[in-house]
Amino acid sequence: xxxxxxxxxxxxxxxxxxxxxxxxxxxxxxxxxxxxxxxxxxxxxxxxxxxxxxxxxxxxxxxxxxxxxxxxxxxxxxxxxxxxxxxxxxxxxxxxxxxxxxxxxxxxxxxxxxxxxxxxxxxxxxxxxxxxxxxxxxxxxxxxxxxxxxxxxxxxxxxxxxxxxxxxxxxxxxxxxxxxxxxxxxxxxxxxxxxxxxxxxxxxxxxxxxxxx
Amino acid sequence: xxxxxxxxxxxxxxxxxxxxxxxxxxxxxxxxxxxxxxxxxxxxxxxxxxxxxxxxxxxxxxxxxxxxxxxxxxxxxxxxxxxxxxxxxxxxxxxxxxxxxxxxxxxxxxxxxxxxxxxxxxxxxxxxxxxxxxxxxxxxxxxxxxxxxxxxxxxxxxxxxxxxxxxxxxxxxxxxxxxxxxxxxxxxxxxxxxxxxxxxxxxxxxxxxxxxx
Numbered sequence: 001x002x003x004x005x006x007x008x009x010x011x012x013x014x015x016x017x018x019x020x021x022x023x024x025x026x027x028x029x030x031x032x033x034x035x036x037x038x039x040x041x042x043x044x045x046x047x048x049x050x051x052x053x054x055x056x057x058x059x060x061x062x063x064x065x066x067x068x069x070x071x072x073x074x075x076x077x078x079x080x081x082x083x084x085x086x087x088x089x090x091x092x093x094x095x096x097x098x099x100x101x102x103x104x105x106x107x108x109x110x111x112x113x114x115x116x117x118x119x120x121x122x123x124x125x126x127x128x129x130x131x132x133x134x135x136x137x138x139x140x141x142x143x144x145x146x147x148x149x150x151x152x153x154x155x156x157x158x159x160x161x162x163x164x165x166x167x168x169x170x171x172x173x174x175x176x177x178x179x180x181x182x183x184x185x186x187x188x189x190x191x192x193x194x195x196x197x198x199x200x201x202x203x204x205x206x207x208x209x210x211x212x213x
Numbered sequence: 214x215x216x217x218x219x220x221x222x223x224x225x226x227x228x229x230x231x232x233x234x235x236x237x238x239x240x241x242x243x244x245x246x247x248x249x250x251x252x253x254x255x256x257x258x259x260x261x262x263x264x265x266x267x268x269x270x271x272x273x274x275x276x277x278x279x280x281x282x283x284x285x286x287x288x289x290x291x292x293x294x295x296x297x298x299x300x301x302x303x304x305x306x307x308x309x310x311x312x313x314x315x316x317x318x319x320x321x322x323x324x325x326x327x328x329x330x331x332x333x334x335x336x337x338x339x340x341x342x343x344x345x346x347x348x349x350x351x352x353x354x355x356x357x358x359x360x361x362x363x364x365x366x367x368x369x370x371x372x373x374x375x376x377x378x379x380x381x382x383x384x385x386x387x388x389x390x391x392x393x394x395x396x397x398x399x400x401x402x403x404x405x406x407x408x409x410x411x412x413x414x415x416x417x418x419x420x421x422x423x424x425x426x
Contacts, residue, residue, distance in 0.1 A: 048357040048358055048361075049354040049355075050354065061304075063301075063304045063305075063308065064308045065307065065308040065311040068304045068305075068307035068308040068310075068311055071304065072303070072307075075300045087285055087288045087289050088276075091274075091281045091282070094280065094284055095278040095281040098278040098281055098314075099262055099277070099278060102314055102318075102319050103262070103319055106315050106319045107325065116333075120329075120335055120339060133328070137324075141262040142262075144261040148261075
């Protein structure tokens with residue numbers, strides 16, 4: 001299989017973690033988002049949405065959207081599982097993952113930040129304020145859940161990493177890169193630390209990728 | 214089961230469609246987003262994220278995030294299925310659903326539009342431009358996929374509605390409400406028409422809900 005990747009893409013980072021957890025080593029191709037390579041014709045012919053990541057399966061199917069890719073990996077390579085076995089547990093893990101993947105991350109995507117600067121003419125300070133605001137709104141709710149729900153364990157859900165952690169760690173990395181104060185979120189910080197102590201998470205970090213700058 | 218709902222919430226609209234497709238009739242409670250009821254303590258004690266929808270199961274579990282709820286419904290009430298049986302088909306359907314649920318809808322949420330107006334002071338015209346821009350970016354890519362991929366049928370994936378259609382129809386309704394020109398997206402318009410011809414979709418429309426204004 002072949003992963004279209006970009007070191008700084010949080011969505012690609014999720015897929016890298018999931019691949020590492022599954023012990024899978026894909027071929028890699030790098031699409032430089034900050035240079036606009038995702039809008040070039042040769043990449044659009046792979047993924048018309050022009051977003052990274054995309055995963056090409058061994059039989060040539062092109063999969064897009066990080067959460068769909070992780071679900072496919074989990075269905076086709078079930079060990080270790082990235083979702084609990086029980087439907088309520090699965091719903092909880094999916095809900096945490098989606099609270100990050102739908103309600104925080106898309107608002108802070110590069111294309112969105114560019115729109116704010118280029119079309120609305122917001123200042124760098126305003127842009128950073130926006131970035132931090134959506135992380136804080138999302139993390140406040142997530143901290144409440146993770147700190148209060150008995151299913152939380154060493155990781156977001158119990159004693160093994162799941163799809164929820166696969167989404168959490170790249171989002172925490174973004175928060176740190178933008179100097180968000182994480183002290184109000186001790187449970188998130190604790191779970192992130194447990195995750196990044198695992199090579200599957202550590203090796204997926206942006207700074208460790210061949211295309212890192 | 215009990216659905217916390219708001220007629221105009223696209224995420225709640227998805228869950229209403231899925232419940233109708235499954236033939237399930239939940240108890241309903243209405244949370245008025247435009248009046249800020251989702252930030253009130255009694256709703257936050259149900260869903261700390263302060264977002265609609267939430268679904269309370271018969272044994273008292275609170276599920277949040279529309280796509281996690283639909284997945285839970287599909288796992289616990291498998292007929293009719295909302296995902297294909299094959300992993301590649303499931304990945305395609307999830308990818309279409311997520312391209313809407315992650316990459317279009319969150320950018321046009323009420324709380325985001327309020328931030329643009331209240332914090333950045335953008336004009337109503339600029340706000341509408343933002344709204345339409347993200348729909349156009351998302352629909353252009355989606356139209357390319359749906360028009361070009363052989364798995365597209367009467368619906369987004371084959372001859373029966375799936376999670377992809379559950380996400381598509383509320384997004385098309387939003388596009389119409391904001392007067393987005395849909396003529397560049399004939400496949401999307403065709404699939405939307407096939408869906409809304411079904412009572413499960415038609416009965417879930419915002420205007421048909423008891424709390425509609």
